[in-house]
Amino acid sequence: xxEVTQTPSHQVTQMGQEVILRCVPISNHLYFYWYRQILGxxxxxxxxFYNNEISEKSEIFDDQFSVERPDGSNFTLKIRSTKxxxxxxxxxxxxxxxxxxxFFGQGTRxxxx
Amino acid sequence: xxxxxxxxxxVTLSEEAFLxxxxxxxxxxxxxxxxxxxxxxxxxxxxxxxxxxxxxxxxKGFEATYRKETTSFHLEKGSVQVSDSAVYFCALSDRxxxxxxxVFGQGTRxxxxx
Numbered sequence: 001x002x003e004v005t006q007t008p009s010h011q012v013t014q015m016g017q018e019v020i021l022r023c024v025p026i027s028n029h030l031y032f033y034w035y036r037q038i039l040g041x042x043x044x045x046x047x048x049f050y051n052n053e054i055s056e057k058s059e060i061f062d063d064q065f066s067v068e069r070p071d072g073s074n075f076t077l078k079i080r081s082t083k084x085x086x087x088x089x090x091x092x093x094x095x096x097x098x099x100x101x102x103f104f105g106q107g108t109r110x111x112x113x
Numbered sequence: 114x115x116x117x118x119x120x121x122x123x124v125t126l127s128e129e130a131f132l133x134x135x136x137x138x139x140x141x142x143x144x145x146x147x148x149x150x151x152x153x154x155x156x157x158x159x160x161x162x163x164x165x166x167x168x169x170x171x172x173k174g175f176e177a178t179y180r181k182e183t184t185s186f187h188l189e190k191g192s193v194q195v196s197d198s199a200v201y202f203c204a205l206s207d208r209x210x211x212x213x214x215x216v217f218g219q220g221t222r223x224x225x226x227x
Contacts, residue, residue: 004156006156031213033214035215035217041219042217042218042219042220043157043202043204043215043217043220044217045214045215045216048213048214056214091156091157093157095213098213099145099206099213101159101162102159102213102215103159104149104156104157104158105156106154106155106156107156
């Protein structure tokens, strides 16, 4: 069964460092998303991406964040200068069409120290 | 804005007990409603969904009915198993400016004891 895969499963980084979280969406999907979950809090929408551009972003997704689809398979989330409060589980998701089911990856746990 | 509120966890039950996890929502328009499940060490998986009022979503013995009058989408299962132990998230779709985005509740951790 096709699945969304994320790497790494756990990333530890020092405050101020850049980090790139990687995702391989399901191959025939056209819409891509990043969500995050700070420990003990809700899963929050960060950004949606379609046709090589951002469709929508939340207030959380400030200038420190960027997304890219560098090739035909990967979808990345970059945090330019990490802060302690960026520590969270980051989920990638993809969907075939705008209104169809979103499939989630297993998440990357980011720990900023 | 749109929001989802779930019952506080954690919830601990014995095997074969009846399960209800409450979920209420606030939304403009007519969102679709979802329950996602996260098993230990895994990602979020769609458990069931309902796209309009009075629809009932069901899967793996779980059910939830879209109640517009009470703005609720409570998750139920008649007889839980140890393998149902997981975190359950209620969510609604928010069309926003383009692609669908999901608004999640805070999650409810369910533990089933043998």
